[in-house]
Amino acid sequence: MFDYNARWARAREQMRTLGIDALVISPSQDMEYMTGCPQRYMGWTAFLVVTAHDIYFVVSAFELDMYLKTPAGQAECIGWGRGESGVDKLRALLAPCRTVAVCSQFLAGHLLTLQEALPNVLWQNGDQIMSRLRVIKDAEEIRILREAQRAAEKALYRVFDEGIRGLSEHQAAEKIMRCRLELGFNSVKPGIVASGPGSAEPHHFNSDRIIQSGDIVMVDIGGVYQDYCADITRTVAVDYVPEGFQKIYDLCLSAHMAAVRGAYPNMTCGELDSLARKVIEDGGYGSSYMHSLGHGTGLSLHELPTINQGITVPLAPGTVFTIEPGIYLPGKYGVRIEDLLVMADHGTETFNLSSKELTIVH
Numbered sequence: 001m002f003d004y005n006a007r008w009a010r011a012r013e014q015m016r017t018l019g020i021d022a023l024v025i026s027p028s029q030d031m032e033y034m035t036g037c038p039q040r041y042m043g044w045t046a047f048l049v050v051t052a053h054d055i056y057f058v059v060s061a062f063e064l065d066m067y068l069k070t071p072a073g074q075a076e077c078i079g080w081g082r083g084e085s086g087v088d089k090l091r092a093l094l095a096p097c098r099t100v101a102v103c104s105q106f107l108a109g110h111l112l113t114l115q116e117a118l119p120n121v122l123w124q125n126g127d128q129i130m131s132r133l134r135v136i137k138d139a140e141e142i143r144i145l146r147e148a149q150r151a152a153e154k155a156l157y158r159v160f161d162e163g164i165r166g167l168s169e170h171q172a173a174e175k176i177m178r179c180r181l182e183l184g185f186n187s188v189k190p191g192i193v194a195s196g197p198g199s200a201e202p203h204h205f206n207s208d209r210i211i212q213s214g215d216i217v218m219v220d221i222g223g224v225y226q227d228y229c230a231d232i233t234r235t236v237a238v239d240y241v242p243e244g245f246q247k248i249y250d251l252c253l254s255a256h257m258a259a260v261r262g263a264y265p266n267m268t269c270g271e272l273d274s275l276a277r278k279v280i281e282d283g284g285y286g287s288s289y290m291h292s293l294g295h296g297t298g299l300s301l302h303e304l305p306t307i308n309q310g311i312t313v314p315l316a317p318g319t320v321f322t323i324e325p326g327i328y329l330p331g332k333y334g335v336r337i338e339d340l341l342v343m344a345d346h347g348t349e350t351f352n353l354s355s356k357e358l359t360i361v362h
Contacts, residue, residue, distance in 0.1 A: 002140060004071040007034055007133060011050050014129040021097035023050040023126050024090065028105035029299040030130045036071040038227055045086040045110075048075065049093050058089050091117050101126035131304045135296060136318040141228065142342055145297065145320055148185075148225035149340045149351035152232050155179035156221060157354060160361045165213060165238050169193040169206040172219075180223045185230075191221035192233075199235065200334035202291055202326060213239040216333035217361075222301050229301040231322050232352065233338035236359045245335075248285065248327045249358045252335045255279035255325040256356065259293060260341070263348045269311035276325045277309070285327050294322035297340060319343045 011034070015023055025031050025048040032038055034048055035057070046063075049056040054076060061079035080089050087110050094100055095118065102111060103126040115123065137145065159175045167175070173190035180188045194204035195211045199218040211217060220233040237245065255276040262275040273293040280289045292308035297320055305313045307321060315321070324338030339352040 002036065002071075002138070004034065004036060004074065008050060008055055010133055011129055012052060014132055015050070015052070015101075018101075018124070018128065020099050020101045020124060020129070021051065022094055022100045023129055024048070024094070024100060024102045024106065025050075025126065025130070026103070026106045026110070028103060030103050030105070030126075030134070032227065032299055033130070033134055035075075047086065047090050049090065051097075056093055058086055058093070060086065087113050090114065094118060094121065097121060099124060101129060103127055103130055134298055135304050136316060137298060137320050137342070138318070141298065142318070142320065144226045144228045145230075145340065145342075146351040148223070148228050148230040149232060150353060151183040151185065151225055152180060152221055152223055152230035153352055153354050155183050156219060156232065156234060160234075160236060160359065163362045164211050164217065165362055167211055168208045169195055169198070169211065170208060172211060172217075173206050176219070176221055180221070185223040185225045186227065188221075188223040192219065194218045194220075194334070195238075197331055197333065200328040200330050200332060202328060202334070202336070211238060214242050216242065216245060216335070218334060218336055220336065220338065228299060229297050231297050231301060231338060231340055233324055233336045234354070234356075234359070235335040235337065236361045238361055240360065241358065242333065245333055246358065248329070249335050251280060251283040251285060252325055252327050252337055253356055253358075254283075255289075256323055256337045256339075259323045259325070260339070260348055260350065263315070263341075263343065265317050265343055265345060265347070266314040269305050269307040269313050269315060270309055272315060272323075273307050273309050273311070276323070280325060280327060288327045288329060289325060290328070291326065294324050294338075296321050315343045317343050317345050323348075 047058040057075040058078045061081040099122045101124040164172045173193045177188045195217045196215045198204045199216045215238045218235045222231045258279050259276040294307040296303035296305050320342045326336035328334035339350045341348045341350045
């Protein structure tokens with residue numbers, strides 16, 4: 001069970017630092033983080049309001065009883081009925097405030113209505129508060145993320161062991177989806193199954209192409225497990241390794257391991273990116289590696305921090321992120337190797353158990 005009171009207290013600390021009187025959160029992963037109410041069960045008109053001394057949860061009256069049973073019920077719950085408006089209830093709560101922060105998923109229509117009704121309020125971006133809260137995971141979040149990643153990995157290798165030659169990309173993706181659901185995922189998407197020349201496309205669109213002997217296949221999958229996200233990429237060879245591929249695979253793996261082994265607490269995202277990027281550049285394939293090294297993962301698949309060149313954000317202990325360098329040779333093949341890791345006090349700890357050496361499947 002998460003300590004939502006502690007999360008509210010941390011939000012207030014950030015608000016005091018930034019001079020913000022009220023933080024307004026609408027249905028989103030931010031709402032889920034602060035209340036335990038999964039976004040998939042919520043409509044668009046519900047608001048959590050955090051002030052210096054109070055917490056309010058504004059929701060339609062017919063849903064009120066349901067939310068009283070959740071951590072949101074620890075707030076002062078305000079319902080509205082027929083002929084009333086949740087935005088009007090929110091406006092009344094915010095009327096005494098001078099500075100109000102709303103997060104990026106707050107509906108523009110609601111914000112415009114409030115700005116017209118409260119012309120003296122200074123509006124700020126609440127993401128500057130929520131991103132700082134969510135980037136550092138507590139022990140329970142880390143436990144769930146580790147379990148999610150290992151379940152995704154287990155599903156992927158189960159399908160590899162069964163064989164993928166003769167399947168279309170869509171069929172392979174469907175099998176991996178079914179396996180993830182059998183292993184306890186709340187929801188899954190097809191992910192990327194990129195075969196042959198398609199593996200040279202970092203964000204390949206799955207097709208009816210049949211996976212053949214001699215293909216390189218890059219599979220990038222995730223899924224939502226106990227409301228937290230997994231993210232893993234493995235690149236395999238079907239039956240045999242085509243000419244020239246082992247070289248670029250080994251170079252990508254060396255880049256991956258340089259980042260894993262060279263990471264240390266509070267180094268910047270840009271410094272970590274550079275560890276992997278230098279290996280690929282020194283190997284002569286710098287122009288074939290065109291994306292960032294990784295990204296944060298949690299309730300959302302892609303969260304802060306972004307691990308890329310020039311990003312000076314420190315990787316503090318408790319930050320969970322991917323390391324996923326890639327090399328892509330258009331018309332031939334590509335490779336990406338992705339693990340999910342946490343920055344610990346001594347360096348990184350990977351959540352993955354599988355080998356990252358090149359695997360031959362059938």
